[in-house]
Each structure stands twice: as structure tokens, then as C-alpha cells.
Amino acid sequence: MASVAGVDSNAVERLKAEANALHREGSYQAAYQKYSEAIKEKPDKAVLSILYANRAASCLALKEYMDGFHDGQNVCLCQISSSKSDHLFSQAAKLDPTYVKAWARMGTAAHVLGMWSACRYAWQSALACLPTANLTDAQLILERQFKEGIKAADAAEAKSHSTAEKQLMYLNKDSSAPWDRALALAEENQLVEGELPSSGFVILDAYRDFVRGIKAMQQIVINRQGDNLRIKAIPNALIDITNGLLRDTRVFHADSRFFEQLEAQIRYEGEATAAWGSGGPKRVQKEAIARQRKEGWLPVRRALSVTVRAWIIKGFIDTNMGSLISGVEFYQRTLDLLEWGRRTWHNVASEDRGIIFEASFVRGVRRLHLPAVLRLYLKEGVQSGVSLETIANLARELMAETEASVRPPDYLLNPGFYASFWIYPAAEALSIIGWYHMQLGLQRIDSKLDLDQEAVKTFRQASQYYIQAADRYPEDEEERPSMLAVALEALWWSETPLRETLPLCRRIRAAMSKSATLWKSSQKSVTNQNAKCKDAVQFLIACEKELAEGTATLDSTLVPTDLVSNPFP
Incomplete structure (x- = not known):
């Protein structure tokens, strides 16, 4: 040899x-x-x-x-x-x-x-x-x-x-932001608590975390001398920024210096903790165990935290700036590392291995990963390497994991945390399972829009999942009327009579009124992403007129004309 x-x-x-x-x-x-x-x-x-x-x-x-x-x-x-x-x-x-x-x-x-x-x-x-x-x-x-x-x-x-x-x-526009409205209501004790607490708790807690991190990051001092870069910064800003995003991504807002400061903050915290600045889970897994044995838990915990949080932020930014493959990659590798850590150090106390390996934290990352995968599929279809079944399975896994996770004993005293990591993951998972059934139904419709019984069944399943998703959300959450509106659309596709669709329209109208208290000036409202809800209300008004005039009955199967003309939105 x-x-x-x-x-x-x-x-x-x-x-x-x-x-x-x-x-x-x-x-x-x-x-x-x-x-x-x-x-x-x-x-x-x-x-x-x-x-x-x-x-x-x-x-x-x-x-x-x-x-x-x-x-x-x-x-x-x-x-x-x-x-x-x-x-x-x-x-x-x-x-x-x-x-x-x-x-x-x-x-x-x-x-x-x-x-x-x-x-x-x-x-x-x-x-x-x-x-x-x-x-x-x-x-x-x-x-x-x-x-x-x-x-x-x-x-x-x-x-x-x-x-x-x-x-x-858009983010720099001055408007009455949802967190400002939530704060005003909280000061007057008008935010509903209990098993289904107000969405105001969610956005307000997310805002407090996110802004605390942003304000710390804005204290950064960057000195460039040729190729050399010297940075003075406050540590742990990444913790608050990522905590805010994990609670609710709608809290994100920034000014023109955000990206430069963020890059410097990540570099500063990475160097201060000897975080992994390059490579993915395979490298970290190999080196983290060796470092823990040599250096102990404290330095490794800090390095892992900065590494993971930098990946999460990168995933969030890339996803929202259109770099979907990159965004999905960072989220997926984050989950790979977190799941490995939970398996490897399952007997290690949270104080040693770190919060990032807690089930609620991992669930927060799943909430970011799942819609990013969905957006990638919608943009690139099967060329993305993602299938409908992949997305449905991810949603089912999120739902099962959320349902199996034990709520903290003080969950009623911490409604924002409870909602962000128990209520919202389940609602979002159900909505994506509903979307999955909706796509299956649309795939069964031929160019003549002929329905078969399987398509009808699938559309009705989609509607049921969307309604379940809506019911999981807080009553003042802006996603509640949106979920009901897509449920209504599924019923329209299944040629459901007015006796079922009109009550759903009325639910949408009532839900829109409740959500407007907090979300009237949200990005979704300002950019008219809730158009389906408004269409449902207009449909209700038109149908009630026809019922009054006797030109329709509750057994009629009326649908909006644009649904027929545009079957594959």
C-alpha cells in the first residue's frame, strides 16, 4: 500500500x-x-x-x-x-x-x-x-x-x-402604521385577550423587538480607510431584529441606510463572536461540536446565534427583493442546522445550547420558509424543483408540529408570543393546504370550464381549509377576511348556490370591518391586495338586489363574470 x-x-x-x-x-x-x-x-x-x-x-x-x-x-x-x-x-x-x-x-x-x-x-x-x-x-x-x-x-x-x-x-411613507394603532388600543386596554387574542399584540410585540434592534444598529460607526474597515457597534442587535421578523414580518420598515448598516452589523457581530461567515450547515455541524468541546458552550452558543440570525435576515431580504432561490436556500439551510442541533443536543439545556434550538424558534423559521417556497413555485413552476406536493407536505408538517407543541404555561399572560408561534403558524399552514386543494381543482378544469365531481369535491375541500384558516386567526387580523374571500372563490368554482355563498360574503364584510381597526393602513390595504374581499362585498350587494327583484333565488348559482373569463389567475 x-x-x-x-x-x-x-x-x-x-x-x-x-x-x-x-x-x-x-x-x-x-x-x-x-x-x-x-x-x-x-x-x-x-x-x-x-x-x-x-x-x-x-x-x-x-x-x-x-x-x-x-x-x-x-x-x-x-x-x-x-x-x-x-x-x-x-x-x-x-x-x-x-x-x-x-x-x-x-x-x-x-x-x-x-x-x-x-x-x-x-x-x-x-x-x-x-x-x-x-x-x-x-x-x-x-x-x-x-x-x-x-x-x-x-x-x-x-x-x-x-x-x-x-x-x-413604500416603507418610508408616513401613515398610521398598524403598530401605532395597536399601541393606542393597548394603552386604552382595548386589545382582546384570551385563547384568540388580538392581532394587535402580535404586531406590537414584533414592532418593539424590531425597532429595538434597528435603533441599536443605527448607533454603528463605520470608518473606511482604503481597504480597511473599522466598525464600532452595539452587540446583539441581530437578536432583536430577527425576533421581530419571526414574530411578524409585516413589522419590517427601513430607511436608506438600512442595508449598509445591516451589512456592517452582521460583520461586527460575526467577528466579535467568531461566527461562521462562510459555508452552510455541513461546515457548521462539523466545527461546532469540536469548538464546543474545546471552548465550552458560551462562545459556541453566541457564534451559532449570530450565524443563524444572519442567515434568517439574508433569507428575508432576498425573498422580499425577488431573489427567491437565494431566500429559500438560506431558510432551508437554517432549518437544516436547527433540526440537526435539536437532535444532536436534545439533552442539553436551553441556557447552554441557546434559544435558536427551541421549538418555537424553529417554527418561526418554518413560517418564513414556507411562503418563500410557495413564491418560488409560483414564479418558476416545476423548474424551481418544487412541486405542489412538496408545498402541501411542508404545510402539513408545520401544522402537525404546531399542534403537537405544548403551549407555555403562561401563554394567556403573553398573548403576542403565543399568537406568533402557535396561532399564526396553524392558520398559515391551513391556508396553504387550502391553496394546494385549490390548485388541484383548477388543474381538473378543461378549457371549456367543465366541472366533474372530483373537481367539485376538491374545490369544496379548499374552501373548508380556507375557512378553518380564517377561524384560527384573531378576529381583527387582516388575513381573516382574505382567507374567507378565497374560500368564497373556491365555492364559486364548485358552483355552490347563493344560500351558501351569501352568508360567507356577509362574514367577509363583517371581518373587514373588524380588521380595519388595526390594518386600515397596512401594506396589504394600501397596495389593494385585499381586492378579493371588496369584490365579495360588491357581489353580495348585487345578489341581494337580484333576490329582492326576484331575478334570482337562494338556489341560484351566480358567480362574478370575471371568474368565468379568467379561470387561471
Whole structure:
């Protein structure tokens, strides 16, 4: 058996060959494991570069872009300087900075993650590895690919900045925000408590957390001296910002300096706690256990908290700025890490392992992840790699986990927390299960809009789930009338008579009145996302007129004309 400097070269080559074969046949997770085993043998730099680059390819095939980026980084560079929007960098061992494949895989992963500076840097570095003259046909193809990568990164970054500016334009509008209304009602003891507490508790608690974090972050001082960056900041701002978003994302608002300050805050807290600035769950899982054994719980808990919260914020921003693949990636990898931590440290007290591994925290991340996956599916369809069944299963898992989770003994004394992590997850899960049945019903309708009994049954199931979702929400929640409105739409599709649809219309009208107390100036209201509710009220008025005139009866199956003309919204 050949051996060089204590390295079993035959074992390395055997593992590498097995990994390559597994990758070629599409067994990417198994390939990743084999590459990892070969890496553990600590071969020379040339072989190690190939192993890391190949493992990066397996990560990309698994859509685990964070770990794929880090493996490319392991090969190519010691450090990338952080710049706007790129928070996820760290030191790594330089093995072969001329390895074109590693740079290309870094560029691919960085593009998906929305790390535009890193993406350009990777493609430019890949380009620099090619000869300057007399390129072969294969090298010309690579040159064109690398230049296209740079061009695509520039275009995507410009688009993301434009989206951010539009988002901030709305967020900076001065209006009577829901949290202001909630505060006024709370001061007058007019927010309903009990088993189904007012949504005012939810938005008010979320606002207090979020604003506390924002105000702390705004104290940051950034000094740039050439390539050097010195930051003075208040620690733990990320805790409050993410807590606010986990409670209710509608609390998000920002000014024009938000993104610059956020990047600096993440960098500051990451460096202060030695958080993982690069890589994904696979890297963190490997290193966290070793660090805990060596350093104890306190430093590891802090590092894990900053790492996870940075991922959550990145996922939130990317999802809301249109980078849906990146947003889903950050949420999914966050869940991967949290679920691993709950399994690995299930006997460790919360005070040691940290709040991030509590069931309620994980459920909060699921609430962010599920709609992001849904939005990705709606944008890209099956090309996203997501199916209707995937979304339905995620919703069912969220519902089952919420129902199985024991409420805190003081839940009635902390209505905002209870609602955010028990009431709202169940309601949202039910609504997405309703959406799933709605899509199945629409798929059964042919171009002539002929209904069969299975389609009718499916639409009615959708309506029932939406009604259940509405009933789970607080009575003054703006989503309650919206859920009822989609339930009504499902009944229209199933040709349900007026004796069932009109009572639902009246429920929608009453729910709109109750929710307006808090949500009259919400983003949903201002941008007319509650148009279905208004349509339901207009439908009610028109039908009541026809009933009074005798041109319709309660057995009539009237539907709005635009439903027939636009069956697939």
C-alpha cells in the first residue's frame, strides 16, 4: 500500500474514484460523503484542491450553495474583503488559486446566494486563469462562460438595488402604521385577550423587538480607510431584529441606510463572536461540536446565534427583493442546522445550547420558509424543483408540529408570543393546504370550464381549509377576511348556490370591518391586495338586489363574470 508522509494515497484515490462514480450516477449526497472521507486523509494540496472542487460540484447538484461556495473558497483564496450585500466571507486555506473549476463553482454558488461582489470576483479570477492569447476551442467556451457570469452578476445586482429602492419608497411613507394603532388600543386596554387574542399584540410585540434592534444598529460607526474597515457597534442587535421578523414580518420598515448598516452589523457581530461567515450547515455541524468541546458552550452558543440570525435576515431580504432561490436556500439551510442541533443536543439545556434550538424558534423559521417556497413555485413552476406536493407536505408538517407543541404555561399572560408561534403558524399552514386543494381543482378544469365531481369535491375541500384558516386567526387580523374571500372563490368554482355563498360574503364584510381597526393602513390595504374581499362585498350587494327583484333565488348559482373569463389567475 503506497503511503506518502503518512497519507494513504491508495485510500485517497479509491475514495476519490468512488465519489466521482457516485456523482456521475446522480448520487450526490453519497458522493459528498466519499469526498469528505478522502479529504480527511489529508492528501497533498494538488489532490486536496480536486477533492474540494469536486465536493463543491456535489453541493451545487444538491442545491446546497452555501457549502458549495465554501468548498470553492477552500481551494482558491485566503480571504475576500467584505463589501455591500456580501456578509458571508471568512478565511480559508489557499490551496490552488489558479484552479479554474473551483472559481467557476464559487461564481455559480455566489450568484444564487446574491453575493454579487464575490460572484464577480470569482468569475474574474476564473477568467484570469486562462491564457491571454492562443486559446483553444475549449478555453474560448470557458472564456465566454466566465464573461457571461460577470455580466449576469452586474445585471442581477442592478435589479436587486432597483427593487430595494422601490421597497424603501413604500416603507418610508408616513401613515398610521398598524403598530401605532395597536399601541393606542393597548394603552386604552382595548386589545382582546384570551385563547384568540388580538392581532394587535402580535404586531406590537414584533414592532418593539424590531425597532429595538434597528435603533441599536443605527448607533454603528463605520470608518473606511482604503481597504480597511473599522466598525464600532452595539452587540446583539441581530437578536432583536430577527425576533421581530419571526414574530411578524409585516413589522419590517427601513430607511436608506438600512442595508449598509445591516451589512456592517452582521460583520461586527460575526467577528466579535467568531461566527461562521462562510459555508452552510455541513461546515457548521462539523466545527461546532469540536469548538464546543474545546471552548465550552458560551462562545459556541453566541457564534451559532449570530450565524443563524444572519442567515434568517439574508433569507428575508432576498425573498422580499425577488431573489427567491437565494431566500429559500438560506431558510432551508437554517432549518437544516436547527433540526440537526435539536437532535444532536436534545439533552442539553436551553441556557447552554441557546434559544435558536427551541421549538418555537424553529417554527418561526418554518413560517418564513414556507411562503418563500410557495413564491418560488409560483414564479418558476416545476423548474424551481418544487412541486405542489412538496408545498402541501411542508404545510402539513408545520401544522402537525404546531399542534403537537405544548403551549407555555403562561401563554394567556403573553398573548403576542403565543399568537406568533402557535396561532399564526396553524392558520398559515391551513391556508396553504387550502391553496394546494385549490390548485388541484383548477388543474381538473378543461378549457371549456367543465366541472366533474372530483373537481367539485376538491374545490369544496379548499374552501373548508380556507375557512378553518380564517377561524384560527384573531378576529381583527387582516388575513381573516382574505382567507374567507378565497374560500368564497373556491365555492364559486364548485358552483355552490347563493344560500351558501351569501352568508360567507356577509362574514367577509363583517371581518373587514373588524380588521380595519388595526390594518386600515397596512401594506396589504394600501397596495389593494385585499381586492378579493371588496369584490365579495360588491357581489353580495348585487345578489341581494337580484333576490329582492326576484331575478334570482337562494338556489341560484351566480358567480362574478370575471371568474368565468379568467379561470387561471
